[in-house]
Amino acid sequence: MENKDTRYILWFDQVGNDEVRFVGGKNASLGEMFTQLTPRGIRIPNGFCITAHAYREFVNGTTLAAMIRETLTGLDTSNIRDLQERGKKIRRAFEEVEFPEQITKEIRAAYRDLSAAYQMPEADTAVRSSATAEDLPGASFAGEHETYLNIVGEDNVLRAIRSAMGSLFTDRAISYRVDKGFDHFAIALSVGVQKMVRSDKGSSGVMFTLDTESGFRDVVEINASWGLGEMVVQGKVTPDEYIVFKPTFDQGFRPIIRKHLGSKTVKMIYAERSKKPVKEVKVLPKDRNRFVLTDDEILQLSRWGMEIEKHYSARAGHPMPMDMEWAKDGITGELFIVQARPETVQAEKKNVMSRTEYILKGGPASLIEGISVGTKIVSGVARVITSTGKLYQFQPGEILVTEITDPDWEPVMKIANAIITDKGGRTSHAAIVSRELGIPAVIGTGNATKKIKTGDLITVDTSSGSVGRVYSGKAEWEEKTYDISSLPEVKTKICMNIGSPESAFVHSLLPNNGVGLAREEFIIASHIRIHPLALINYEKSKNRSLKKKINDLSLGYDDKIAFYIEKLAQGIGEIGAAFWPNEVIVRFSDFKTNEYAALVGGTEYEPEEENPMLGWRGASRYAHPTFAPAFKLECEAMKKVRNEFGLTNVSGMVPFCRTPEEGKRVLEIMAEAGLAKGENGLRVHVMCEIPTNVLRANEFLDIFDGFSIGSNDLAQLTLGLDRDSAIVAGISNENDPAVRTLVSQAIRACLARGKYIGFCGQAPSDYPDFLRFLVSQHITAISLNPDSVIPMTFEVAKEEGSAAEAK
Numbered sequence: 001m002e003n004k005d006t007r008y009i010l011w012f013d014q015v016g017n018d019e020v021r022f023v024g025g026k027n028a029s030l031g032e033m034f035t036q037l038t039p040r041g042i043r044i045p046n047g048f049c050i051t052a053h054a055y056r057e058f059v060n061g062t063t064l065a066a067m068i069r070e071t072l073t074g075l076d077t078s079n080i081r082d083l084q085e086r087g088k089k090i091r092r093a094f095e096e097v098e099f100p101e102q103i104t105k106e107i108r109a110a111y112r113d114l115s116a117a118y119q120m121p122e123a124d125t126a127v128r129s130s131a132t133a134e135d136l137p138g139a140s141f142a143g144e145h146e147t148y149l150n151i152v153g154e155d156n157v158l159r160a161i162r163s164a165m166g167s168l169f170t171d172r173a174i175s176y177r178v179d180k181g182f183d184h185f186a187i188a189l190s191v192g193v194q195k196m197v198r199s200d201k202g203s204s205g206v207m208f209t210l211d212t213e214s215g216f217r218d219v220v221e222i223n224a225s226w227g228l229g230e231m232v233v234q235g236k237v238t239p240d241e242y243i244v245f246k247p248t249f250d251q252g253f254r255p256i257i258r259k260h261l262g263s264k265t266v267k268m269i270y271a272e273r274s275k276k277p278v279k280e281v282k283v284l285p286k287d288r289n290r291f292v293l294t295d296d297e298i299l300q301l302s303r304w305g306m307e308i309e310k311h312y313s314a315r316a317g318h319p320m321p322m323d324m325e326w327a328k329d330g331i332t333g334e335l336f337i338v339q340a341r342p343e344t345v346q347a348e349k350k351n352v353m354s355r356t357e358y359i360l361k362g363g364p365a366s367l368i369e370g371i372s373v374g375t376k377i378v379s380g381v382a383r384v385i386t387s388t389g390k391l392y393q394f395q396p397g398e399i400l401v402t403e404i405t406d407p408d409w410e411p412v413m414k415i416a417n418a419i420i421t422d423k424g425g426r427t428s429h430a431a432i433v434s435r436e437l438g439i440p441a442v443i444g445t446g447n448a449t450k451k452i453k454t455g456d457l458i459t460v461d462t463s464s465g466s467v468g469r470v471y472s473g474k475a476e477w478e479e480k481t482y483d484i485s486s487l488p489e490v491k492t493k494i495c496m497n498i499g500s501p502e503s504a505f506v507h508s509l510l511p512n513n514g515v516g517l518a519r520e521e522f523i524i525a526s527h528i529r530i531h532p533l534a535l536i537n538y539e540k541s542k543n544r545s546l547k548k549k550i551n552d553l554s555l556g557y558d559d560k561i562a563f564y565i566e567k568l569a570q571g572i573g574e575i576g577a578a579f580w581p582n583e584v585i586v587r588f589s590d591f592k593t594n595e596y597a598a599l600v601g602g603t604e605y606e607p608e609e610e611n612p613m614l615g616w617r618g619a620s621r622y623a624h625p626t627f628a629p630a631f632k633l634e635c636e637a638m639k640k641v642r643n644e645f646g647l648t649n650v651s652g653m654v655p656f657c658r659t660p661e662e663g664k665r666v667l668e669i670m671a672e673a674g675l676a677k678g679e680n681g682l683r684v685h686v687m688c689e690i691p692t693n694v695l696r697a698n699e700f701l702d703i704f705d706g707f708s709i710g711s712n713d714l715a716q717l718t719l720g721l722d723r724d725s726a727i728v729a730g731i732s733n734e735n736d737p738a739v740r741t742l743v744s745q746a747i748r749a750c751l752a753r754g755k756y757i758g759f760c761g762q763a764p765s766d767y768p769d770f771l772r773f774l775v776s777q778h779i780t781a782i783s784l785n786p787d788s789v790i791p792m793t794f795e796v797a798k799e800e801g802s803a804a805e806a807k
Helices: 017-036 052-060 064-072 080-096 101-117 154-169 171-180 230-234 295-316 388-393 407-413 429-437 501-508 520-528 532-536 544-553 560-578 593-597 619-623 628-644 660-672 691-695 697-703 711-719 737-753 768-776 786-806
Strands: 009-011 047-050 124-131 147-152 189-195 203-208 219-226 240-245 256-260 266-270 278-282 322-328 335-342 354-360 368-373 377-384 399-402 418-421 441-443 457-461 467-472 477-483 493-498 515-519 584-587 650-654 684-688 706-709 756-759 781-784
Touching: 009 017, 009 101, 017 047, 017 052, 017 124, 017 189, 017 295, 017 335, 047 101, 052 064, 052 101, 052 189, 064 080, 080 154, 080 171, 080 388, 080 407, 101 154, 101 189, 124 154, 147 154, 154 171, 154 189, 171 407, 203 230, 203 295, 219 230, 219 295, 230 266, 240 295, 240 560, 256 295, 256 560, 295 322, 295 335, 354 786, 368 418, 368 429, 377 418, 388 407, 399 407, 407 429, 418 429, 429 441, 441 467, 477 786, 493 501, 493 786, 501 520, 501 560, 515 520, 515 560, 515 781, 520 560, 532 544, 532 560, 532 628, 560 584, 560 628, 560 650, 619 628, 619 660, 628 650, 628 660, 650 660, 660 684, 660 697, 684 691, 684 697, 691 697, 691 711, 691 737, 697 706, 697 737, 706 737, 711 737, 737 756, 737 768, 768 781, 768 786, 781 786
Parallel strands: 377 399, 399 418, 418 441, 493 515, 493 781, 515 584, 584 650, 650 684, 684 706, 706 756, 756 781
Antiparallel strands: 009 047, 047 189, 124 147, 124 189, 203 219, 203 322, 219 240, 240 256, 266 278, 322 335, 354 477, 368 441, 368 467, 377 457, 457 467
């Protein structure tokens, strides 16, 4: 067989990961999957590669090499206009210089063979660039070079191949190589010609085998939109987002822990009878408002992603998170993987032994919101740019505000203080490059270019989970840096209080012993926003205005009850997955009547109370015939988390339980809903926040698995202080001797019975002496807000050390 060093054409079944030097990273990966993973049932469209040797023959055997050297002499990549002019000149030369005859002949023959293999007169193909230095550790080259879709016919394929080779000298590719220290002539560009999947009639997207924002590795993240995949990659649409939890999926469960409906306003399709191969069209409302993939398809793609990751990890000898593109053929209904490469942004991050928390001071109203990238807060002057022709106006340190970005924008993105876009999702170009550059970004705001003007002073906040916010003016914030490398080991379990599911992956990377308090209220208020009884009574409601609001908030779900259960289960599941296998204690909803009334449809079902803080809340609500059907939906959600997602580390907690008799009734209702305490290891705790919980501790502990002390309510009810009243707020707090006495009694009662005893109030973070008191009483676990975990761990270590010395 002829030496691969001198071949112009290599088919996918002739190359693998060891042939990067011949066909570049993308083509080598396609060949690896085609030969190794197709037999395992993973569908990869076939194709062939024009080799790096062919590229060098073209460049070095013609006038191109000398022309490129001359054109790039004296280049200053910070001069955007000059960079654009030089890059354009080189790319034009690639299209005009005569192509070698033998290479042309072999490409034509290969294309005819590919067409015959698919029984087509002329195959529709994707022509993809594949650089010999791309997709390697330390060099992602994300989107640096061009891809051409729906290329049909020998002449068109040849033209696209020349253009793809010329894209080695796009403005962003030239700039990127200069920044990374790569020699322009040390890199060659192979081109892949691959049979297109008819996703123009179906759907497509990207898939990662980790969470792209936090780097959390136990999930598969999928983005999906209608039509060809370029719309997702370019960030021109906000796609659907799905997340699957790997550990329990491997055990046979179906853990789709996030399903977020994207707007998907436009799609790219084949342009029939047109000079252009593709075009953009609007997506019909019925398709915008439904999920692109079924649950079975989400799980099938996730399985493939995990198989691909395992294969590449085994070859590398270490974990290898993957970045993939997938497509669904709208004619056959079949799914395909059309590209795979190692993920390079999160995977290249080293173990950071310090952590910086950014804490916004005050509560300014946000100007706009979008998808958060990064974990910082920055301020700066905005620069609104809507076309690449104005990039030269951008000044270092400004905040870039634009509709979308593509690789042409990278020369200015690398000097920006932050980035804000109207469009795009978590895996769009703007998001990926922002992560790589380590700058904060707020993606897919919808209207940033209309709400912000050039010269405006603004603050970008990406510090609090998946929602990024932009504020007018220069906001104030605090930065705290902690040294994790010297974090001491302590006997007391340090857990976390978690409200937002979106922040769970990031916070789970802190040293912790699980979650002592996960609040359902945040999930209901932010992800559902509708009163559960309004959903239960949706079909028989005659309130058209209310039904329209419910429909607008539950897009993608025809069954409104299923919507409530699934959204609540996904929120709980995301927190449970983040901290797996540590226990995650989820408190059932603890809204007061005024808070429930604020939900859509809430005023039709909630009474008006003079003091909701002491009224119809917690266990009393669950046990009441009026609300019990709604509480059973919470039980259904928890059952889904444990039985369908396989997250048996999630346990329940009942708040504001006034009497043991009330507690027994709640447990009976849970059992009626199929969520029986003790079944499949289910633990059910009770909040200890009313003096009666302490005074009748043994009776409560007869029916529950333990206490979690809520100091805010316990102090309120012990001291007669209304938590909502600022007038009496200064009289006393959790440090009051009466409150301490009750806390001490509760701890002793649980320890005597061998039951769980935790503390989930704010007091330990606010009052270090109260923290020391809890440790001195030998409490089992203290659950803190994430920003308190590291500093309070040092405080716990000091107290434990002092206690040991005293003995």
